[in-house]
Structure formats: C-alpha cells, structure tokens
Amino acid sequence: MNKELLTEILATFKKTQGYIEKDNRLFIETKKEIVPALLKYFKDKSFDRLAMVSCVDRINENKLEIIYILTSFCLDNPLNIILKIKISRNEPELDTVIPIFENAEPYEREIHELFGVDFIGHPRLTPLFLEREYEIPPFRKDFDMRKYSEELFDSVPFVGDEK
Amino acid sequence: MDRNKISKWLKGPAKMGHKYSLSAIYFCTGCGIIEVPPVITARWDAERFGVIPVASPRQANLFLITGYVSLKTLKAIIRTYEQMPDPKYVVGFGSCPINGGMYWDSYNTIKHLDKYIPVDGWIAGCMPRPEAIFIGVTHLWTLIDKDMAKGYVKYREKYESYRKNQEQILGKLEWKPLYPIRRRK
Ligand code: SF4
Numbered sequence: 001m002n003k004e005l006l007t008e009i010l011a012t013f014k015k016t017q018g019y020i021e022k023d024n025r026l027f028i029e030t031k032k033e034i035v036p037a038l039l040k041y042f043k044d045k046s047f048d049r050l051a052m053v054s055c056v057d058r059i060n061e062n063k064l065e066i067i068y069i070l071t072s073f074c075l076d077n078p079l080n081i082i083l084k085i086k087i088s089r090n091e092p093e094l095d096t097v098i099p100i101f102e103n104a105e106p107y108e109r110e111i112h113e114l115f116g117v118d119f120i121g122h123p124r125l126t127p128l129f130l131e132r133e134y135e136i137p138p139f140r141k142d143f144d145m146r147k148y149s150e151e152l153f154d155s156v157p158f159v160g161d162e163k
Numbered sequence: 164m165d166r167n168k169i170s171k172w173l174k175g176p177a178k179m180g181h182k183y184s185l186s187a188i189y190f191c192t193g194c195g196i197i198e199v200p201p202v203i204t205a206r207w208d209a210e211r212f213g214v215i216p217v218a219s220p221r222q223a224n225l226f227l228i229t230g231y232v233s234l235k236t237l238k239a240i241i242r243t244y245e246q247m248p249d250p251k252y253v254v255g256f257g258s259c260p261i262n263g264g265m266y267w268d269s270y271n272t273i274k275h276l277d278k279y280i281p282v283d284g285w286i287a288g289c290m291p292r293p294e295a296i297f298i299g300v301t302h303l304w305t306l307i308d309k310d311m312a313k314g315y316v317k318y319r320e321k322y323e324s325y326r327k328n329q330e331q332i333l334g335k336l337e338w339k340p341l342y343p344i345r346r347r348k
Contacts, residue, residue, distance in 0.1 A: 006326055132334075155331075158278055159277070
C-alpha cells in the first residue's frame with residue numbers, strides 16, 4: 001500500500017524524489033513551491049496530523065533543510081511521511097503552511113527564532129523562547145556558542161567580588 | 164519533642180520554628196523537578212523533615228532551584244524570590260545552577276545562579292537523588308542554627324550589585340526595585 005502511495009505521488013508531482021525506509025517511513029524530497037500542494041494532497045489522503053516542522057542547518061551545502069512530518073490519526077497505517085525541502089541559507093524564505101495545518105504556527109515561530117527563516121504570511125513572528133537578540137540565529141552552525149556564552153555570562157561578576 | 168533541644172527552643176523560638184517548618188515553593192525550572200514529586204509524596208515523605216510544598220511564593224520560605232536556569236526562567240525566579248517573605252532560603256539543586264553543568268557553553272542558560280540571587284546551599288549531582296535533598300535539608304538546619312543561612316540579608320545589603328547583574332543579563336527590568344537603590348554621584 002505504501003509503495004502504491006509512493007508511485008502515485010511521484011507520478012502526480014514533478015521534481016519529487018521519494019523512497020521508503022524501515023517500512024514505516026516515507027521520505028520525500030521536493031522543491032519549496034510544491035510543499036503546499038503536497039501537504040494538501042496528504043491531508044486529503046487522511047494524513048491529517050502535522051507532527052512537527054523541523055530544520056537542519058546544512059552548512060556545507062549552504063542550505064537550510066526544512067522537514068515536515070505527517071502521520072495519520074484515522075488510518076490504520078503507522079506510516080510517517082517525512083517531507084524535506086532545501087532552501088537557500090542566505091535568503092531563507094518560505095511560505096507558511098498555516099492555512100493547511102494550523103498547528104504549524106509555533107513550529108514556524110520557533111524555526112524563525114532559532115534559524116532565522118522567514119515564513120511569508122505568518123501572522124506573528126515574534127520571539128517565542130529567547131529573551132535576548134542574537135546577531136546570528138543561535139541554532140545555525142556558524143554561531144559560536146562557547147565564545148558567546150563566555151563573553152556574555154562570564155562578564156557578570158560575582159556579588160562581593162567586584163571592585 | 165527532643166528534651167535536649169528545649170534550651171534551643173527557649174533561646175530562639177522563631178529560629179527553631181523556621182527550621183522545622185520549611186515551606187518549599189513548588190517551582191519547576193529544569194529536569195531536577197522530576198525528583199521532587201517522590202520527595203514530597205508517600206515514598207520519601209518530606210513532611211517528616213517539616214518540608215511541605217506550597218503553591219504561592221507569599222507562603223514559602225524555601226526556594227529549591229531544580230535545574231538549569233534559562234534567561235526566561237531567571238526572570239521568573241527573581242520575581243518569585245522577591246515576593247517571598249523574610250527569612251527565605253535558596254537551595255540550588257543539581258550542577259546546572261552551580262556552574263552550568265552540562266549546559267556550560269549554552270547560549271541561553273545562565274551559569275552561576277549566585278550571581279543573580281543569593282544561594283544558601285547547593286546540592287551537587289546531575290540529578291541528585293531524593294536522599295540528597297534530605298541531606299541538604301539537614302545541612303540547611305545546621306546553617307540556620309548557626310545563623311549562616313543569611314542569603315536574604317545579603318540580598319538586602321548588596322541589592323544594588325544584584326540588581327546590576329540582573330539588568331546586565333536581562334536588560335531593563337520592568338518591575339520596581341525591591342529595596343531602594345542609592346544613587347552614587
Ligand atoms: S544538573 Fe543535570 S538533571 Fe539537573 S538540570 Fe542540569 S542537566 Fe538536568
């Protein structure tokens with residue numbers, strides 16, 4: 001059944017590659033323009049739960065990889081659909097998927113905050129977890145955590161020690 | 164009651180009262196909080212030691228910082244601490260509030276809690292066992308007995324420095340200073 005689903009997807013959508021791993025993981029690599037159509041397609045196929053949206057910094061390729069994971073509540077099929085797209089690292093822009101899956105909102109906010117990806121059409125890209133402003137978003141690989149934390153936290157003196 | 168302690172009770176009844184009725188504010192900061200439910204419930208029963216969890220900082224006098232402190236939590240910790248009535252005791256629980264622990268190079272976790280609020284005692288470990296909490300409590304008794312758990316006095320005396328440190332890391336704080344700050348010319 002999963003194989004049939006995969007062949008159907010590959011036939012319907014162009015510029016898409018896919019493979020199945022460990023029987024219950026269906027990987028699909030695609031372009032960012034196709035994502036809304038694909039998500040809608042899966043929603044109609046009863047994969048109605050967006051389990052998460054995640055991001056990986058592929059610094060060697062100068063790309064950010066966005067990953068959508070879909071599962072199903074109503075099908076008796078333990079299949080995870082893992083949708084991967086790569087976007088440019090210098091101008092990371094992407095359409096929001098909130099119109100399709102509303103629960104993408106906090107995930108997109110988080111990715112915006114930690115990786116600096118701009119989601120076009122997102123209603124409120126305000127800070128979610130962080131209190132401070134960071135020049136480079138802190139989850140990018142070129143953010144030097146050790147240097148940053150040494151500069152910031154070690155510069156605070158112990159009370160009683162300061163002159 | 165233990166007869167040997169009668170003289171102590173007569174000398175400093177308030178102190179003995181504080182010592183044996185520690186109300187711990189139920190405030191969860193990091194992973195260490197997972198050890199607190201078994202401590203306060205039937206398995207280890209912290210009430211044997213007079214430790215009881217309370218819901219509001221206004222009723223509490225023991226503040227257990229149970230784990231790593233991120234910047235956002237630090238804000239909440241300072242506000243909670245300032246609302247607690249004197250005398251109040253702070254115990255850092257786990258290695259994260261002591262020196263950062265495994266988050267020593269994180270971008271968002273403060274490393275030394277005692278730079279921002281005074282801490283009376285530490286329980287080391289990642290994470291400490293419930294028994295360690297009780298050892299910590301008995302050590303805290305000794306400190307209270309010897310008048311060494313004076314973090315809240317230090318906070319009042321050095322409030323300026325504490326507030327300065329807090330503002331250095333959090334930016335402008337939106338609440339008023341707890342104690343008056345003398346302006347130096
Ligand atoms: S000391 Fe260990 S258990 Fe406690 S908060 Fe840190 S990492 Fe978690």
